[in-house]
Amino acid sequence: MNPRQQTILQMVIDNGRVSVAELARTTGVSEVTIRQDLNLLERQSYLRRAHGYAVPVDSDDVEARMMNNFPLKRRLAMAAASLVQDGETVFIENGSSNALLARELAENKRVTIITVSSYIAHLLKETDCEVILIGGIYQKKSESMVGPLTRQFIGQVHFSKAFIGIDGWLPGTGFTGRDMMRSDVVSAVLDKGSEAIVLTDSSKFGVMHPYTLGPMEKFSRVITDDGLDPDIQHALERHALQIDKVPRVTPA
Structure with a gap:
């Protein structure tokens, strides 16, 4: 996991639900790159993707889970x-x-x-x-x-x-x-x-x-x-x- 991906994961853990756009703004890379990072982190079971957002594996956010x-x-x-x-x-x-x-x-x-x-x-x-x-x-x-x-x-x-x-x-x-x-x-x-x-x-x-x-x-x-x-x-x-x-x- 590179430093950018560590930042992404920490933001998701701290906030519970973070949009792709917000992750891109914070890390200074494109949304395409963020989606690639999220795909990797999801495959490794660190988080889940949900309709333009990233959420923790055990998120209680109903809309994200829906x-x-x-x-x-x-x-x-x-x-x-x-x-x-x-x-x-x-x-x-x-x-x-x-x-x-x-x-x-x-x-x-x-x-x-x-x-x-x-x-x-x-x-x-x-x-x-x-x-x-x-x-x-x-x-x-x-x-x-x-x-x-x-x-x-x-x-x-x-x-x-x-x-x-x-x-x-x-x-x-x-x-x-x-x-x-x-x-x-x-x-x-x-x-x-x-x-x-x-x-x-x-x-x-x-x-x-x-x-x-x-x-x-x-x-x-x-x-x-x-x-x-x-x-x-x-x-x-x-x-x-x-x-x-x-x-x-x-x-x-």
């Missing part, structure tokens, strides 16, 4: 939306695929959306959808509400389905998250006993993070893509989970 593999996440969102009927009230947790789901529902169905994500609430401000934004401690990077107040508010609302994002899953740990406070919010949602649906791409399976989201028996369905390992699918099905898969590549 633009990463957008077509697949769009198909996941459409598959999830097909499970929701007009008139339902649903809970949608934080995350890029969940944000796309919220927009799909708001634009095409008469529903009420409860969420802890201020990003999702803002995304739906021009729609006719009824949005209930749960309060709490504001996590700035993830644009999500967390903490004891959030848990208390969740106990006061009711919904028929909950769409949950995950960071990892292994047979011995179940579904896990990398943020303790956001994982606690998911636990509070699961305690409501509504239909809990995991919405995630297949890359999250086979990965472990520190915080358990809840007992496997509290989840009812997984919506993912056809890159899911068959052994993992069988393990999930042994927990009575229904598995819905969408194609990773758009059908011709």
